[in-house]
Amino acid sequence: MKRSIILLATAIVLFGCGKHQCNPIDTCPELDQLVAQCHQLHPNAFGYPVNQRSALHEFYRWYINSGLDTVNMNNVGDPWEQSSYLLSTHPFEVEVLEYFGPMYGFDKDNLWGIITNSGTDGNNHGIYFGANLLQMQTGQLPIVYVSDEAHYSNARLCDLQNLELRLIKTDSMGRMSPEDLEKQLDPSRPCLVVYAMGSTFKGAIDDMEALNAVLDKHPMPVYRHVDAALFGGYLPFTQYKDMVNSKKMRFQSISVSGHKFFGIDSPSGLFITSREVYDKQASYDIPYLNADMKMINCSRDAVQALKFWWLIKHIGTEQWSEQATAMLECTQYMKAEMDKIGWPCWCNEYSNTIFFRRPSQAIVNKYSLACGHNDMFGGDLAHVVVMQHVNHEAIDRFIADLKAENK
Numbered sequence: 591m592k593r594s595i596i597l598l599a600t601a602i603v604l605f606g607c608g609k610h611q612c613n614p615i616d617t618c619p620e621l622d623q624l625v626a627q628c629h630q631l632h633p634n635a636f637g638y639p640v641n642q643r644s645a646l647h648e649f650y651r652w653y654i655n656s657g658l659d660t661v662n663m664n665n666v667g668d669p670w671e672q673s674s675y676l677l678s679t680h681p682f683e684v685e686v687l688e689y690f691g692p693m694y695g696f697d698k699d700n701l702w703g704i705i706t707n708s709g710t711d712g713n714n715h716g717i718y719f720g721a722n723l724l725q726m727q728t729g730q731l732p733i734v735y736v737s738d739e740a741h742y743s744n745a746r747l748c749d750l751q752n753l754e755l756r757l758i759k760t761d762s763m764g765r766m767s768p769e770d771l772e773k774q775l776d777p778s779r780p781c782l783v784v785y786a787m788g789s790t791f792k793g794a795i796d797d798m799e800a801l802n803a804v805l806d807k808h809p810m811p812v813y814r815h816v817d818a819a820l821f822g823g824y825l826p827f828t829q830y831k832d833m834v835n836s837k838k839m840r841f842q843s844i845s846v847s848g849h850k851f852f853g854i855d856s857p858s859g860l861f862i863t864s865r866e867v868y869d870k871q872a873s874y875d876i877p878y879l880n881a882d883m884k885m886i887n888c889s890r891d892a893v894q895a896l897k898f899w900w901l902i903k904h905i906g907t908e909q910w911s912e913q914a915t916a917m918l919e920c921t922q923y924m925k926a927e928m929d930k931i932g933w934p935c936w937c938n939e940y941s942n943t944i945f946f947r948r949p950s951q952a953i954v955n956k957y958s959l960a961c962g963h964n965d966m967f968g969g970d971l972a973h974v975v976v977m978q979h980v981n982h983e984a985i986d987r988f989i990a991d992l993k994a995e996n997k
């Protein structure tokens with residue numbers, strides 16, 4: 591009897607993390623394995639548009655020291671109004687939106703937005719707000735136009751919102767075709783167009799000026815939403831900033847991810863529009879929140895707003911500009927190095943995404959590459975997104991691996 595208890599106790603210590611509680615938690619082998627795997631993959635995470643140089647270490651230190659880790663905060667409600675849930679970071683959220691709004695061409699006195707759960711959440715709001723606005727103006731639901739290389743969330747969200755969708759063809763580099771838009775446009779219905787900035791695999795930016803010129807030829811009311819999850823992070827900090835300017839490109843809303851360029855370590859994002867668009871949404875007065883809940887979500891993450899605010903204060907415009915410039919320079923460097931070893935590769939203008947002939951599965955795994963297929967470019971492809979951690983040294987490592995395979 592005693593022996594079996596000892597055996598059982600030993601088993602719990604050795605295999606304690608199976609279905610039992612880890613005790614103490616910091617010696618749990620399952621967690622150790624996770625940590626080892628993350629540290630191994632981290633420096634070579636090239637395939638997805640995520641800044642792996644998260645700058646939140648000091649934030650976490652402050653957060654724990656402040657004791658806020660024991661407080662369950664929530665940004666439920668409209669950050670611009672006083673809601674009844676006071677354990678929120680709404681004033682910080684508004685400050686973040688007032689920092690970013692003007693970068694996308696929205697004036698502070700005609701600005702509305704929220705910190706979202708993700709880029710997809712921002713697209714959901716853009717499509718929802720656009721459809722509601724057009725329906726209110728015309729009594730008709732719009733047709734949604736989006737390119738066939740745009741992020742899949744847009745088509746999915748049209749399905750979810752039960753909106754008629756027309757997928758517009760793209761040119762070989764992934765930009766929405768103005769000719770096909772013209773062909774598929776139904777001017778008897780309002781138009782809700784989602785511009786891709788950029789397309790998922792090739793990193794193409796829809797040519798908004800050319801597409802707007804097509805729309806201008808027709809009398810129907812138009813709402814433009816820009817899906818700028820990745821590019822909307824860095825373009826405002828470059829010489830190409832006009833491309834994400836709502837006044838220049840005439841869009842009504844934009845969605846940007848927080849975990850991509852900005853390096854927030856969990857999914858988050860910005861949805862920004864004008865006060866004018868927001869005010870025309872149907873009211874959803876919810877007495878128990880003492881709030882008009884025109885946005886889709888009830889609960890929203892209060893800590894994300896603090897992280898964004900922290901990054902504005904600790905990284906800010908100057909460093910983000912340096913990072914954006916360096917990323918585009920590194921993209922050029924990587925493209926040139928691949929050209930030098932004769933590895934077929936392509937890159938769109940303004941883009942930090944390089945797509946190329948797919949290397950071996952070993953390299954795909956080692957660098958967490960995202961894969962695609964396109965017969966126009968010779969078949970199997972992969973891509974790299976040159977984020978802040980993909981510097982010259984990391985690129986040289988990658989090129990050496992490709993070269994070894996190219997022999």
Ligand SMILES: *Cc1c(COP(=O)(O)O)cnc(C)c1O
Nearest residue numbers: 708709710741787788819820847
């Ligand atoms: C990443 C991305 C999305 C999805 O954003 P999430 O933040 O992952 O939901 C949508 N559109 C584009 C253009 C993207 O790059």
